[in-house]
Amino acid sequence: MAQAHYTKTTFALAMIAGAAVIVASYRAVPAQTAAVQVRSVWDGVYTGAQAGNGAKFYVSDCASCHGKQLEGIDDAPALAGKEFMESWDGRTLGALLAQMRKMPRDAPGRFSSAEYADTMAYILSVNKFPAGKSDLPQEIEVLRQIRLEATKSTPAVPAPKK
Numbered sequence: 001m002a003q004a005h006y007t008k009t010t011f012a013l014a015m016i017a018g019a020a021v022i023v024a025s026y027r028a029v030p031a032q033t034a035a036v037q038v039r040s041v042w043d044g045v046y047t048g049a050q051a052g053n054g055a056k057f058y059v060s061d062c063a064s065c066h067g068k069q070l071e072g073i074d075d076a077p078a079l080a081g082k083e084f085m086e087s088w089d090g091r092t093l094g095a096l097l098a099q100m101r102k103m104p105r106d107a108p109g110r111f112s113s114a115e116y117a118d119t120m121a122y123i124l125s126v127n128k129f130p131a132g133k134s135d136l137p138q139e140i141e142v143l144r145q146i147r148l149e150a151t152k153s154t155p156a157v158p159a160p161k162k
């Protein structure tokens with residue numbers, strides 16, 4: 001009796017595991033990215049309205065550690081200026097979002113995707129990158145196609161480094 005029960009349970013678990021594997025592999029199929037077009041932060045990738053909104057989030061949730069001028073305090077690095085651009089030059093906004101998602105450090109992931117995008121727009125504006133006509137995208141895959149560049153480069157943009 002106990003043996004039969006055991007077998008039934010094992011069978012049921014195997015079925016569930018099998019289904020999970022099927023679902024997982026189905027999900028693992030990568031989203032097809034349409035024509036990959038690499039842009040840079042010099043192409044007007046956010047709007048002024050977004051940056052204005054982001055300023056509020058920055059002041060309430062980030063400034064206590066990173067400084068009112070984004071200058072960095074103690075072990076919280078600067079998010080604007082020479083030091084910031086030296087470490088981020090050639091990397092992508094996707095990589096920056098990945099770091100930002102670990103923030104606020106005392107409550108990671110508290111922000112919605114829209115709030116992270118607005119806050120990033122604010123960081124870009126303080127770094128004096130030009131605003132444009134369309135909002136900064138919220139999707140990390142799209143942000144991985146936008147390069148941070150300390151100086152404006154000529155049109156042919158090489159592939160971003162990770």
Ligand code: HEC
Nearest residue numbers: 061062065066075076077087096099100103104105106119
């Ligand atoms: C409680 C303090 C604290 C708060 C609040 C905080 N941060 Fe941070 N942040 C840090 C520290 C410390 C580091 C460096 C260590 C690390 O990466 O965890 C850091 C790292 C970062 C980095 C990576 C910088 C780099 O050059 O590698 C980014 C980007 C960042 N924070 C953005 C934000 C944003 C945006 C907010 C507000 C949503 C925020 N942080 C809130 C303490 C904080």
